[in-house]
Amino acid sequence: MLTGLHSPLQRRRILLQLGFFSLFVLAPPLDLFRLDLNLGHFILFGQPWTLGLAAFQAGEIGAGQATLNLVLRGLLPLLLVVGGGLWVAWRYGRLYCGWLCPHFSVVELINGLMRRASGKPSLWEKQPLPSLQPDGRQLRPDRRYWPLTLLAVFGFAFLWALTLLTYLLPPAEIYPNLLHGELTRNQFSFLAVATALFSIEFLFARHLFCRFGCAVGLFQSLAWMANRKAMLVTFDRDRARQCLDCNNACDNACPMRLKPRTIKRHMFTCTQCASCISACSEFQQRRQRHSLLTWTDGGTPRDRRDSSPIQLYRPASRGRLQGGAD
Missing domain, CATH: 1.20.5 (Single alpha-helices involved in coiled-coils or other helix-helix interfaces)
Incomplete structure (x- = not known):
């Protein structure tokens, strides 16, 4: 998503995502880590690992x-x-997902592009999100972003397929074969099928896969839920009325389409990306106030597990705020 790009916290997170994505792509050709099916064993830092x-x-x-x-x-x-x-x-919590995972970084990028193109971060969103951003900018849908969005979908799908292939077969074989149009039948079939599957997933089911289909994310969420004192995003209920003039900035910013002000069990798939915190901070700073959302330990007095969901926004005012009124 585009919210929070001016936040130091989000800038650090984006840099970490870029660094880890680069490591994910470059690890096989640099022989940092891969499984060589031809040799039948792993390669770790250029040495065989058997x-x-x-x-x-x-x-x-x-x-x-x-x-x-x-x-x-x-x-x-x-x-x-x-x-x-x-x-x-x-x-x-799912710190790896929100701060490192190369799949989630693609999810957020395509979410942001799709929102620029259609006003909605996914094809399944019922209504466009408000054009008024937490920092006061207007973000109106522009159909000219659709070609860029589709290019990102298919481009990252192919990059993912190619990268996974180099984790299984020697990159020194795959890249020259690709450049010279000499891929073997199996190599070509793998790239074609994997690119098609990733294209479908990136276009239609990005965050849905993260929420319901990723085993790595599922086990992280289960471990997080088992700890009553785990870090989580908490909502300052004592200042809840300060949400009345907001257009659900925290909800709109969440790339997983969660409701950050609700109870912990409804935040099962939270990636700790802190986009909701950054959005709330940007909105409240314009009013000389502090964020209502913060990271805390679950054992604090504002632990949300024993609280009911918060919904303070005024439905009637959402349209006004969508139109750009401050």
Whole structure:
């Protein structure tokens, strides 16, 4: 989404997303990490990463050394990655999704372009979002953005397909074959099918996949929900009336189409992107006030799990604010 681009917090988040997306694309050609199906093992920092079973089968090492290899090269790295990821999610929620995930960064980019083209961040949105932005700018739909939106959809779909292929086969083979039009039948089929599937997903079901189809996101959300003191976005109910002159800026800013002022269990798929916080901050700063949304621990007095949803906006005033009145 476009909200919060002037916020230092959102600028830092965008830089992290760009850096991690670049790492995601460049890791295979730089041999930082990939699975080489031709060789039958992983490549890590340019070196083969195997479990050492071939040496055991060849009689070069004993059962004890083979067991140690399985623990050190297989089980331990898996526990560190999975355990560390679940601990971060348990403590901070889906922080990886909102701040690093290369898929979610594409989701937000296409959301923003689609909103510029149609006024809606997705094809399934019932009504266009207000044109008045939290910082006072007007963002009116412009159909000229549709070609750019479609270019982003198909371009990122192809980039994702190509990148995934290089995680499985040597990039030194894939890129020259692509440039010279000499892809094998299997390589071409993989790129064609994967590009088509990603194009459909990016065009129609971006945040829906993040909410309902991503296993990584699901396990992060489950870990987060299990911790009553996990970090979450909380709403200052004592100042709730300050929402009356707002056009739901926090709701409009959420790329997952959630309601940030509601209870925690309704925020199950929150990515901690803080777009809602930035939107509220921008709106309230124009009125010399502080944001009503903040990151806090779940155990604070304003813990929303035992509270009812907040809906203070005036439906009658939404149209007026959409039209650009301050």
